[in-house]
Amino acid sequence: MTADLETRPAQAVRERAPANRPRNLADHVSGWGFAAPAVVLIGLFGLVPVVWSAVLSFQHTDLTSPGTFAGGDNYAKLVADPLFWDAARRTLVYVVLFVPVTLALALPIAVMLNQQIRGVVLYRLAVSVPLVTSTVATGIMFSWLANPQFGLVNAALDAVGLPKQGFFADPGQALFSVVAMTVWGWLGFAVIIYLAALQNVPKDLIEASSLDGCGRARSFWHVELPLVAPATGFLLVWLTINGLQLFDAVYVTTKGGPLRATTVLVYHLYNEAFVSFDGGYAAAIGCAVFLVIGAFTLVQLRFNRRTSHYEVR
Amino acid sequence: MAHGRGLSRRTVLTMGAALVMTAACGTGSSSDGKVRVWHGYTDKEASALTKLADRWNTTHPNQQVELVFNGGNDNALQKTLASFASGNPPEAAYQYGSSITGLTGRQQTQDLTDVLRGDSAFNWDDLFQAGREASTVDGKVYGVPALVDNLSLVYNEKLFDEVGIAHPTPTWTWDEFRAAAQKLTADGRFGWAYVNDGTEDTVWRFLALLWQAGGDLLSADGKKSAFASPAGLQAMQLLKDMAVTDKSVYLDAGDQQYLNLFNSGRIGMLWTGPWDLGSINEDVSYGVQFLPGKVSHATIAGPDTFVVFGENGRKNAVPFLKWLLSAEIHLEFAMETGHLPIRQSEVDLAGYAEFEAKYPGTKVFVDNLAQNVTKARPNIPQYPKISQVLGTAVQSVLLGQAEPQAALDQARGEVDQELAGS
Numbered sequence: 017m018t019a020d021l022e023t024r025p026a027q028a029v030r031e032r033a034p035a036n037r038p039r040n041l042a043d044h045v046s047g048w049g050f051a052a053p054a055v056v057l058i059g060l061f062g063l064v065p066v067v068w069s070a071v072l073s074f075q076h077t078d079l080t081s082p083g084t085f086a087g088g089d090n091y092a093k094l095v096a097d098p099l100f101w102d103a104a105r106r107t108l109v110y111v112v113l114f115v116p117v118t119l120a121l122a123l124p125i126a127v128m129l130n131q132q133i134r135g136v137v138l139y140r141l142a143v144s145v146p147l148v149t150s151t152v153a154t155g156i157m158f159s160w161l162a163n164p165q166f167g168l169v170n171a172a173l174d175a176v177g178l179p180k181q182g183f184f185a186d187p188g189q190a191l192f193s194v195v196a197m198t199v200w201g202w203l204g205f206a207v208i209i210y211l212a213a214l215q216n217v218p219k220d221l222i223e224a225s226s227l228d229g230c231g232r233a234r235s236f237w238h239v240e241l242p243l244v245a246p247a248t249g250f251l252l253v254w255l256t257i258n259g260l261q262l263f264d265a266v267y268v269t270t271k272g273g274p275l276r277a278t279t280v281l282v283y284h285l286y287n288e289a290f291v292s293f294d295g296g297y298a299a300a301i302g303c304a305v306f307l308v309i310g311a312f313t314l315v316q317l318r319f320n321r322r323t324s325h326y327e328v329r
Numbered sequence: 330m331a332h333g334r335g336l337s338r339r340t341v342l343t344m345g346a347a348l349v350m351t352a353a354c355g356t357g358s359s360s361d362g363k364v365r366v367w368h369g370y371t372d373k374e375a376s377a378l379t380k381l382a383d384r385w386n387t388t389h390p391n392q393q394v395e396l397v398f399n400g401g402n403d404n405a406l407q408k409t410l411a412s413f414a415s416g417n418p419p420e421a422a423y424q425y426g427s428s429i430t431g432l433t434g435r436q437q438t439q440d441l442t443d444v445l446r447g448d449s450a451f452n453w454d455d456l457f458q459a460g461r462e463a464s465t466v467d468g469k470v471y472g473v474p475a476l477v478d479n480l481s482l483v484y485n486e487k488l489f490d491e492v493g494i495a496h497p498t499p500t501w502t503w504d505e506f507r508a509a510a511q512k513l514t515a516d517g518r519f520g521w522a523y524v525n526d527g528t529e530d531t532v533w534r535f536l537a538l539l540w541q542a543g544g545d546l547l548s549a550d551g552k553k554s555a556f557a558s559p560a561g562l563q564a565m566q567l568l569k570d571m572a573v574t575d576k577s578v579y580l581d582a583g584d585q586q587y588l589n590l591f592n593s594g595r596i597g598m599l600w601t602g603p604w605d606l607g608s609i610n611e612d613v614s615y616g617v618q619f620l621p622g623k624v625s626h627a628t629i630a631g632p633d634t635f636v637v638f639g640e641n642g643r644k645n646a647v648p649f650l651k652w653l654l655s656a657e658i659h660l661e662f663a664m665e666t667g668h669l670p671i672r673q674s675e676v677d678l679a680g681y682a683e684f685e686a687k688y689p690g691t692k693v694f695v696d697n698l699a700q701n702v703t704k705a706r707p708n709i710p711q712y713p714k715i716s717q718v719l720g721t722a723v724q725s726v727l728l729g730q731a732e733p734q735a736a737l738d739q740a741r742g743e744v745d746q747e748l749a750g751s
Contacts, residue, residue: 080413165579271526271528274724275725275728276721
């Protein structure tokens with residue numbers, strides 16, 4: 017989006033606007049009409065809960081009986097709660113591993129699947145299978161694969177003479193095991209996005225670069241990689257948001273354990289809300305997560321706007 | 330893209346959208362006279378319960394019971410509370426015994442003391458004590474027992490014979506239990522299994538150990554913790570000796586694996602309840618015995634409860650639940666499901682011999698219930714927090730991350746703080 021792009025259509029609209037006002041109005045009305053169901057649903061299930069949990073975070077409430085006003089109590093508790101900060105640290109470690117590893121694995125796979133090779137459809141299908149597998153099924157499968165005593169992974173390690181590992185059962189390894197499992201689960205999604213972006217790269221650009229003497233590696237580095245930057249930006253934001261909200265994968269494998277080793281922020285929230293029934297405090301944690309996600313997303317979007325100059329028109 | 334076509338099509342679409350919105354908003358329901366009972370039963374239990382409800386419905390046109398599967402009992406409390414928040418709770422819902430204090434403070438929950446204890450035909454005192462206690466908080470009755478069970482020792486007879494050790498006896502000691510577990514342990518095989526997810530599933534097994542050593546969870550007045558005692562230390566030490574020193578315990582990170590491993594001969598002994606017997610493969614010959622003992626052979630009951638909500642529930646759900654718990658009807662249910670009898674008089678019925686013949690393992694569970702269930706978890710609002718703290722303590726010992734005394738001291742501090750804070 018260059019400066020040149022931003023000004024020209026704006027002028028065009030200004031010229032045409034007076035002549036077409038009635039039709040524009042009708043268009044607006046029908047446009048909103050088409051969007052209304054989505055707007056209402058998103059408002060109802062997206063916006064209302066956000067506002068409601070913000071209200072709850074200033075109350076003492078068990079979520080079922082009417083709460084009482086708590087002022088800033090819940091936020092004071094949050095700042096002083098060592099479990100909250102432990103959970104925040106684990107969430108950060110998780111995101112810092114999960115997002116880059118997913119991206120770093122997805123791009124080469126997408127590049128490989130973008131080749132004209134026999135049976136490529138089959139490989140593409142194989143990569144996207146984890147995407148449609150439910151987290152519960154994934155969790156049960158990984159629990160058995162990574163079972164310390166009877167799992168296939170340890171059997172393989174043992175066969176090549178490496179020591180057996182504890183994986184989900186070892187407080188020192190559980191979080192990394194969750195990273196590995198969720199990377200597996202999200203890889204298909206990231207590959208599909210990258211594959212679509214790679215297929216949008218105009219062939220003539222690659223041809224031109226090879227005429228100019230670029231080898232395959234250099235044309236990937238200087239032509240394709242910059243052109244898929246918007247996809248990278250999207251994935252970065254999307255995976256970060258999902259990483260910060262990690263819950264289900266933990267719930268079905270470790271239940272936050274062992275010894276809280278996988279109690280990430282949203283799992284801590286769940287514990288407070290639905291095990292201890294401290295709804296106000298849980299809402300405060302939720303608002304903190306919301307603010308962190310908002311801040312991350314803003315920073316990343318701004319950063320992406322600065323780096324993604326090469327949008328293809 | 331909307332150019333060229335007339336407004337009529339837009340109007341139609343807009344109206345369609347409006348219809349969708351109205352439909353999405355208008356899902357209130359009224360439930361007069363209808364008795365909705367939420368449960369988490371599947372398989373045999375679900376079909377047995379459905380059969381009984383159908384029979385009830387043919388003779389009670391004004392108290393029609395509708396069974397609603399809640400998706401599984403593990404989160405029944407959370408789902409019930411969500412139904413309170415939405416203003417549309419069921420008339421009765423199946424709950425774990427440890428959940429009841431989460432419901433007693435709510436206006437929807439009905440105090441049934443007069444209709445249950447005051448009804449001589451229902452004969453409240455005939456119900457097993459563990460079930461009565463689990464449904465009672467501060468002397469008031471909030472539900473009817475739905476299930477009474479307890480932990481007993483289930484062992485693989487073939488493995489014991491292979492290793493050449495005597496089968497467990499009712500007077501087995503901790504030392505004998507530990508030695509047997511050690512002997513059963515071999516490459517790819519464990520003597521015992523322990524659910525190590527830090528939830529109540531981890532904690533109640535520890536409570537049984539604590540009681541066996543003569544200890545208790547809280548002081549008599551319930552105001553302070555009492556588990557950081559010599560008895561508590563012995564219980565923790567046994568866990569450490571077996572899990573860390575002997576490595577004879579399979580630590581299950583959830584509750585999904587130990588039974589499969591028992592079925593495939595990789596675990597020698599379980600501490601479990603009758604609910605698992607139906608899932609043990611037919612080619613596995615198993616025996617059931619009392620838990621081993623230190624001072625006593627105490628076990629813990631895990632009674633579950635149907636809690637009743639709202640005026641409609643009080644009026645119309647209670648008669649159905651009373652009928653469900655009458656001796657003949659419950660024995661019929663037990664025959665199909667393998668559930669233990671829920672009242673004393675059930676054992677004296679003519680059909681009971683047939684029940685024992687059909688489920689050979691259950692006799693020990695019934696005897697265990699009568700002889701060794703002497704204490705119950707405290708029904709106090711702080712229990713969920715206490716359970717979390719103890720779960721972490723037990724887990725840290727099992728994983729070799731904390732010494733027994735240190736784990737107990739830490740947990741004592743947190744529990745005392747929790748009890749003092751209310």
